[in-house]
Amino acid sequence: MSSVKYEIRKNTYYDSVTLMLISKEIKKIDGVKEALVGMGTDLNKELAENLAISNDDIRNLSPNDFFVTVLADDNVQIETISAEVDKLLSNKKKSNESDYMPPTLESALKHEPESNIVVISVAGEYAAAEAKKALNNNLHVMLFSDNVSIEDERELKELACQKGLLMMGPDCGTAIINNVPLAFANVVRKGHIGIVGASGTGTQEVTVIIDKLGEGVSQVIGTGGRDLKAEIGGLMMLQGIEALKNDPQTKVIVLISKPPAEEVAEKVLKAIENSPKPVVVDFIGGDRKLIEKYGAYSCVSLEDAARKAVALLRGEEVRDFEGFSLPDEEIEKIVDREVAKFDKTQKYLRAYYTGGTLADEAMKLLSSSIGNIYSNIPLTPEYKLEDVRVSKEHTCIDFGDDEFTRGKPHPMIDPVSRVERLMKEDDEEVAVLLMDFVLGYGSHEDPVGEMLPAIKEAKERMAKKGKYLCVVGSVCGTENDPQDLRESQRRLEEAGVIVMPSNAQAVRLAGLILNKIK
Amino acid sequence: MNATDISKELYKVIQDKEVRGQIHSVFDNSFNVLDENSKLISFLGPNKPMAPYSIRIKEKISFLDLGLEKGQQLTFFKDFVSIGSTDIVIHYNKALLWDSSPILFQDKRLARDSIENVFTKLSLMAEFILNEGKKEGIFPLLKTLKDKIKYIDKLFDDTITLSKKEDFIKDRFLSFMDSYISEDVEKLPQSASKVVGYGIGLTPSMDDFLSGIMASRIYLSSYLNLDLKKAYEINEAIIKNINNKTTLVSQEMMKCSSRGEVNEDFRSLIISLLANRGIDDFYKYLEKVSDFGETSGTDIICGVYIGSLIMLNEYLGG
Numbered sequence: 001m002s003s004v005k006y007e008i009r010k011n012t013y014y015d016s017v018t019l020m021l022i023s024k025e026i027k028k029i030d031g032v033k034e035a036l037v038g039m040g041t042d043l044n045k046e047l048a049e050n051l052a053i054s055n056d057d058i059r060n061l062s063p064n065d066f067f068v069t070v071l072a073d074d075n076v077q078i079e080t081i082s083a084e085v086d087k088l089l090s091n092k093k094k095s096n097e098s099d100y101m102p103p104t105l106e107s108a109l110k111h112e113p114e115s116n117i118v119v120i121s122v123a124g125e126y127a128a129a130e131a132k133k134a135l136n137n138n139l140h141v142m143l144f145s146d147n148v149s150i151e152d153e154r155e156l157k158e159l160a161c162q163k164g165l166l167m168m169g170p171d172c173g174t175a176i177i178n179n180v181p182l183a184f185a186n187v188v189r190k191g192h193i194g195i196v197g198a199s200g201t202g203t204q205e206v207t208v209i210i211d212k213l214g215e216g217v218s219q220v221i222g223t224g225g226r227d228l229k230a231e232i233g234g235l236m237m238l239q240g241i242e243a244l245k246n247d248p249q250t251k252v253i254v255l256i257s258k259p260p261a262e263e264v265a266e267k268v269l270k271a272i273e274n275s276p277k278p279v280v281v282d283f284i285g286g287d288r289k290l291i292e293k294y295g296a297y298s299c300v301s302l303e304d305a306a307r308k309a310v311a312l313l314r315g316e317e318v319r320d321f322e323g324f325s326l327p328d329e330e331i332e333k334i335v336d337r338e339v340a341k342f343d344k345t346q347k348y349l350r351a352y353y354t355g356g357t358l359a360d361e362a363m364k365l366l367s368s369s370i371g372n373i374y375s376n377i378p379l380t381p382e383y384k385l386e387d388v389r390v391s392k393e394h395t396c397i398d399f400g401d402d403e404f405t406r407g408k409p410h411p412m413i414d415p416v417s418r419v420e421r422l423m424k425e426d427d428e429e430v431a432v433l434l435m436d437f438v439l440g441y442g443s444h445e446d447p448v449g450e451m452l453p454a455i456k457e458a459k460e461r462m463a464k465k466g467k468y469l470c471v472v473g474s475v476c477g478t479e480n481d482p483q484d485l486r487e488s489q490r491r492l493e494e495a496g497v498i499v500m501p502s503n504a505q506a507v508r509l510a511g512l513i514l515n516k517i518k
Numbered sequence: 519m520n521a522t523d524i525s526k527e528l529y530k531v532i533q534d535k536e537v538r539g540q541i542h543s544v545f546d547n548s549f550n551v552l553d554e555n556s557k558l559i560s561f562l563g564p565n566k567p568m569a570p571y572s573i574r575i576k577e578k579i580s581f582l583d584l585g586l587e588k589g590q591q592l593t594f595f596k597d598f599v600s601i602g603s604t605d606i607v608i609h610y611n612k613a614l615l616w617d618s619s620p621i622l623f624q625d626k627r628l629a630r631d632s633i634e635n636v637f638t639k640l641s642l643m644a645e646f647i648l649n650e651g652k653k654e655g656i657f658p659l660l661k662t663l664k665d666k667i668k669y670i671d672k673l674f675d676d677t678i679t680l681s682k683k684e685d686f687i688k689d690r691f692l693s694f695m696d697s698y699i700s701e702d703v704e705k706l707p708q709s710a711s712k713v714v715g716y717g718i719g720l721t722p723s724m725d726d727f728l729s730g731i732m733a734s735r736i737y738l739s740s741y742l743n744l745d746l747k748k749a750y751e752i753n754e755a756i757i758k759n760i761n762n763k764t765t766l767v768s769q770e771m772m773k774c775s776s777r778g779e780v781n782e783d784f785r786s787l788i789i790s791l792l793a794n795r796g797i798d799d800f801y802k803y804l805e806k807v808s809d810f811g812e813t814s815g816t817d818i819i820c821g822v823y824i825g826s827l828i829m830l831n832e833y834l835g836g
Contacts, residue, residue: 011588013543013767019718020654020812036683041715041722041764043687050686063715063765123649125642126801 002033004053005078006069007085013039014066022068022088026081028449031073040065105133117166119182121145127170128152135159135167142222143169144183150231153224157235166243167236169224173200176207176220184412186440187480191216193309194250196240198223198257201355201412201438202284202302204476205503206256209306211478212501215313218249228260234268241271252312253279254305255296258360259286269294278312280305284357285364301504302361324508325501331509334498339516341468346431347517349373349510351396352418354411354447355476355503358436359398362507369511370394376401391425396434412443415450422454426461431517432470433458434510436503437492439477439485448475448488452495459496470513471497474506521610523574526617528559529610537594541586541601542766543720549581550767551592558770561608567806569781570618570774573599573610620733620778621789622740629794630741633830637669639791639800640830643823644670646804647816655723655813656820658684659691666695667824668831687716687724698731698756699828701748706755714772715764723817725768729775730821732756734788736778738829741792750777783807784818791826 014022023037034051038044040061048054053069061067068081109115117140120130124147131148134141135156143156148170160167168175174197175182179190186204188211195217197203207217221243223236237255244250253275260268260283272279272294279296282305288298297318299305304321311318324331349370353359356377363373373379375396376388385392388403397404399411399418411418422433433455437447444450455471462469473492477485489499500506531537539553547563560572561581568574584606591602597611623630631639651657661678663670680688690712697705710728717723732753739749753776760769774780780788787803789795808815 013545013720013765019720023718034682038718039715039720039722039765043713043715043722043724043763044717047683047686047716051682063762122805123646123801125645126798 001074002071003074004055004069005072005076005081006053006055006058006067007078007082008040008057008061009066011062011064012066013064018088019066022085025084025088026068026070029070029072029076029080029084031076032070033073034071035068036070037068038066039063040067105130105137109137116140117142117177119144120169121183124148124170128156131156131167131169132159135163135165138163138165140166140177141168142172142175142177142182143167143224144172145169146171150226150229153226154232154235157227157232157239161235161239166221166239168222171226172222172224174203174220175222176217178219181441184438184440184442185220186211186476186478187482188220188478189216189480190218192218192249192251192313193254194218194244194247194252195220195254195256196223196237196244197221197255198225198227198237198260199284199357200225201436201476202256202282202357202361204355204438204440205302205358206254206282206306206309208476208478209303209502210310213306213310215310218247218251219244223257225258228257228264228268230261230264232264234260234264237268238271241268241275245275245277251277252309253277254309255279255281255283256302256305257283257286258357259283265290269296272296280308280312284361301365301502302357303502303504322508324505331512334509335512335516338468338470338498338513341470342431342517343428343467345429346467347514348427348430349394349396349432349434349514350391350425350427350430351434351507351510352421353396353398353434353436354400354415354418355436355438356398356400358438358476358503359396361503362434363396365504365507366394366396366511370514376403389421391427397421412438412447415444415447419451419454422451422458425458428462428465428467430462430469432472432510432513434506435471435473435497436506437473437475437477437488439475439481439483439488441482443483446483446488448483448491452491455497456495471495472500472506472510472513473497474500474503476503519579519606519608520576521573521608521613522564522576523568523572523616524610524613525568525570525572526615528571528573529613529615532594533596539592539594541588541590541592543588544581544586546580546582549586552766556766558766567781567783568616568618570779571770572616573608573613574616575608616782618774618779620736620740620780621785622737622746622778623743623792624740628789631792631794633834635794636741636792636826636830639797640669640823640826642797642800643791643804643819646801646808647819647823650805650808651816651819652808652813653816655717655817656727657813657816659688660820660824662688662692663695663824666692666699667827669827670824687713691724698752701752703751703755706752707758710756711759711763714760715768717813717817719811719814720765721768721771721811721814722764723813725764725772726811726814726817727821727824728756729772729780730818730823731825732772732775732821733778733780733784734822734825735829737788737792738826742829742833744833753777783810787819788822791822 026035041063053071118134119142121144127145157167174185188207221240227236228234244253281291281296282299291298307321373394373396374385374392377398378384404417459469539551542550542552551559562574598609600607694709694713697709735749757776783806790800
């Protein structure tokens with residue numbers, strides 16, 4: 001049973017940032033079905049009435065009274081709500097003891113004159129000008145902003161090359177410089193593997209697996225996704241390679257990118273030919289023979305790239321990793337157990353990703369075994385979803401792509417678009433749901449917690465129809481990330497999710513299950 | 519402690535007679551005082567923009583840590599204010615006087631930008647709202663205006679769905695917008711009073727939006743050389759019935775906005791929209807205003823955007 005519970009604080013004022021935070025957190029309390037937080041204006045009181053969470057005390061509020069009212073299961077105590085409000089207010093007070101935040105580059109440089117790198121995240125049309133200003137001040141740049149024209153990108157990178165600076169981006173999602181994670185990045189131990197990456201979550205996945213294998217990174221240099229296009233010519237990847245070649249901490253170099261333009265691939269590979277340091281190259285799904293022709297190590301997956309780099313660093317034998325961390329018998333058991341639970345009509349995959357490169361890797365690894373996959377970022381144009389909001393047969397969605405992020409935060413920051421999709425979709429022919437959970441700085445404070453209710457509900461919905469939904473996932477995160485890797489994995493497993501140690505292994509397992517159904 | 523700025527109007531009142539008041543609310547970077555005439559006086563931290571009827575303090579301190587509490591008595595003397603049960607004295611005898619009156623285009627220092635450029639800046643403003651704005655306030659409701667106001671398509675996306683709360687207010691919001699667009703001063707008091715106070719914050723989202731709409735009407739009327747009297751008349755109709763419908767802080771803010779009196783960043787934003795100033799300036803103030811509160815800044819920008827489009831469309835016969 002549910003009932004209305006409320007808390008009133010007469011003549012009490014909180015700033016709107018606090019009120020919004022309270023509102024969001026109260027809604028997350030288990031058992032809370034509806035919630036309204038605000039000042040007792042007539043309109044908010046009417047709204048409470050309309051949502052059926054009002055009573056006489058709320059009706060009698062004045063506009064200068066603060067209130068929280070919820071419709072919640074009977075086992076939710078009002079004390080829980082009050083405690084949550086108090087906890088948030090106290091956290092807020094602590095976080096208000098904030099540092100000076102300079103409003104312009106000039107004032108930032110006055111405040112921190114020793115700085116030599118600037119992270120820029122402003123609207124695209126202003127980003128190039130800011131980046132140019134920074135480069136002219138002899139600062140390395142990480143340009144997080146997107147919507148910068150390719151002409152501007154070329155000009156900025158040429159300027160950076162002339163000045164011997166790094167111009168990471170535009171649309172550069174991740175970097176780790178001198179052990180400091182920038183933008184979306186995991187807390188990876190310091191070590192001797194240097195990475196230049198043109199793909200955000202791809203780079204994160206490699207760094208995380210290196211950390212899991214017990215090694216660390218020297219520098220992680222992002223280039224932005226277009227760096228290896230013909231128009232840019234890999235200027236920053238070449239700059240990054242030179243930097244890592246000259247970095248005494250770097251013993252092994254890893255290059256990560258989606259398949260580059262042919263002439264750019266040759267240019268980049270020539271730059272590593274005869275490198276004194278071993279180089280691992282993962283042009284995700286790209287031409288392996290070409291890479292090997294220039295003496296580099298090619299890869300079958302992002303995980304394979306990480307494993308090869310670690311093996312090279314340790315002087316171990318280097319070989320392709322195409323299997324699982326678990327013994328084959330264990331994997332077979334999992335596959336048999338899952339397949340036995342499906343109804344005869346269930347056969348399709350839904351792959352819902354927050355990381356674009358991880359989604360791309362999933363499609364490349366799976367398409368040869370399960371067939372064509374529809375997507376908003378398809379491998380071939382004929383499998384582009386007509387309506388990206390409606391899945392079809394095997395479907396893989398990158399929720400970080402423009403259609404889903406227009407006017408909204410990236411799903412790694414706020415996974416609401418993926419949650420809503422899962423809550424809404426009701427395709428009884430789906431057998432396997434494949435997902436990523438990206439931890440680290442920049443990401444949502446609890447990506448797993450945000451998805452769990454939707455996963456549980458999707459599973460229950462299928463169970464009510466006599467079906468079974470197999471959910472396979474991987475967590476891209478390290479033990480030292482702020483979100484608690486172990487707890488994230490434990491909660492996923494408790495909800496019936498099969499958690500694999502990497503995206504590649506999660507994808508392979510999903511492939512085995514779907515093939516066995518056939 | 520010392521004040522760096524004091525609003526001209528407040529300073530004049532204090533010079534005329536001793537003013538007493540009591541603390542109404544305290545936040546980290548500001549606190550509010552209610553005087554004997556129930557007028558709100560705000561004390562602002564050094565990083566806050568000057569606002570009507572305010573005093574800005576030089577020292578960077580947390581007012582919460584100062585031990586200020588609701589109900590404490592204050593007395594404003596000619597040169598300083600003392601806070602009763604504390605040792606705190608704030609001197610304003612060397613503070614700069616800040617005039618909250620709108621800076622209109624009658625002032626020769628302001629050169630109008632062309633209407634084409636204003637439209638371009640409005641389009642940038644829409645992009646800014648979409649890319650940088652906080653969407654939990656008024657934003658989803660703007661979708662309902664799609665067929666009412668020319669050129670606002672950019673703000674809409676069919677994937678925006680209205681929550682139960684937005685569904686609840688939608689019809690009233692549309693009714694208000696209808697009376698606003700048709701400049702129906704008979705219907706405006708009633709339709710505005712039915713939407714005022716909607717939203718979560720101390721200045722609820724709808725109130726911030728209305729402030730944006732009202733301030734932009736004063737400035738656009740001046741920019742387009744229209745009759746300012748009519749603009750004031752429409753704004754007066756909007757605020758006519760808002761007493762006790764919203765928080766006191768919000769009520770005061772709306773009354774000031776109806777006269778075109780807004781804080782200095784908000785004012786600079788509207789001026790940089792309409793005057794021939796650099797685009798960097800415009801963007802700088804968009805960012806500054808968007809940082810107000812949680813959704814307040816975005817809600818104000820949405821008000822300025824919608825208000826400006828309505829005025830320009832009307833002027834151009836759209």
